[in-house]
Amino acid sequence: MADESALRTVDVARESGYSVQQVRDLERLGVIPAAVRSSNCYRAYAPVHVQALRAYRGLAGAVGPVAARQLMADLWTRTVTEAAAAINAVHVGLARERDEVLRAQQALWAIESEAAHHGAVEAEAAHHGAAEGADTMTITELAAALGVRTSTLRFWEREGLVAPERVTSLRARRYDASSIGAARIVAALRGSGYGIPAVRDIIDSLHSLQDGCGPERVRPILVERLDRIAARSVELLRAGADLADVLDSLTPARAPAPA
Structure with missing residues (x-):
C-alpha cells in the first residue's frame, strides 16, 4: 500500500521553490538524501527533503552554492553534534x-x-x-x-x-x-x-x-x-529553522565510552 504522506517530486518542487529538475539535480549532488523508490519506481520524498532544500537556499545565500552543496552533503553523514558544529562554523x-x-x-x-x-x-x-x-x-x-x-x-x-x-x-x-x-x-x-x-x-x-x-x-x-x-x-538566520529540522533527523551524538 502506498504511503499517503509521501511527497512526489512535483510536491517537493512546489514547497521548496525549486524546479522539478533542480530537485533531482540537488538529490544527485547529495544536498538532500536519496528519495525512497516506490514499487513503480517513482520517487517518494518526506518533509525533511523540503526542509533540506530550504536550508540549502539560505546556506547558498550565506556562503555561496558550492560551499553550501558541500556542507549539506556532509551533514547527512554526521551526528547531530558534528553537524551543529559545522553550521556554527559558518556563523563564526x-x-x-x-x-x-x-x-x-x-x-x-x-x-x-x-x-x-x-x-x-x-x-x-x-x-x-x-x-x-x-x-x-x-x-x-x-x-x-x-x-x-x-x-x-x-x-x-x-x-x-x-x-x-x-x-x-x-x-x-x-x-x-x-x-x-x-x-x-x-x-x-x-x-x-x-x-x-x-x-x-x-x-x-x-x-x-x-x-x-x-x-x-x-x-x-x-x-x-x-x-x-x-x-x-540574514540568509543564514533564515535557514536556521530548516537546518534545525534537518539536524533533528540525524543520528544522535554518540555517548562517551564508560571509564
Whole structure:
C-alpha cells in the first residue's frame, strides 16, 4: 500500500521553490538524501527533503552554492553534534569576516587622521611599533588574523600592496602598524571582488594622501562589504529553522565510552 504522506517530486518542487529538475539535480549532488523508490519506481520524498532544500537556499545565500552543496552533503553523514558544529562554523566565519572589515575601517580612519594632521603614515607606524611590540606581527600571525595563507601575503608583497620590514640575519618579515592596516584594507578589497590592479591603484592613492582621495574611494567599498556580510548573515538566520529540522533527523551524538 502506498504511503499517503509521501511527497512526489512535483510536491517537493512546489514547497521548496525549486524546479522539478533542480530537485533531482540537488538529490544527485547529495544536498538532500536519496528519495525512497516506490514499487513503480517513482520517487517518494518526506518533509525533511523540503526542509533540506530550504536550508540549502539560505546556506547558498550565506556562503555561496558550492560551499553550501558541500556542507549539506556532509551533514547527512554526521551526528547531530558534528553537524551543529559545522553550521556554527559558518556563523563564526561570517562574524570573523565582519570583524576584519571593521578593522580595515579602523586602519582607514588612522590613515585619514594622519592626512588631517599632515603626518606620514610610515613614520607614525614606526613610532608606535618601536614603542609597543604588540603593534607588530610576523607573517604567520598576520596570515592567521586575516584568514589567508602566508603565500598570499608574500604575493601581495611582490605586487607592491604591502611592504613589511625585514629583520634579523634571516631577513624575516615583520609587519608594523602601517603594514598591518594596509593588509587589512587589501584583504577587504579582495574580499569585495577587486582585482590586483584595482587594489594597487587604491592602495597607491591611500599612500599619496592627496586631498583624501584614497580614503574617499575605500570608505564606500568597506560599507558595501559590511552590508553584503549582513545580508549573508540574514540568509543564514533564515535557514536556521530548516537546518534545525534537518539536524533533528540525524543520528544522535554518540555517548562517551564508560571509564
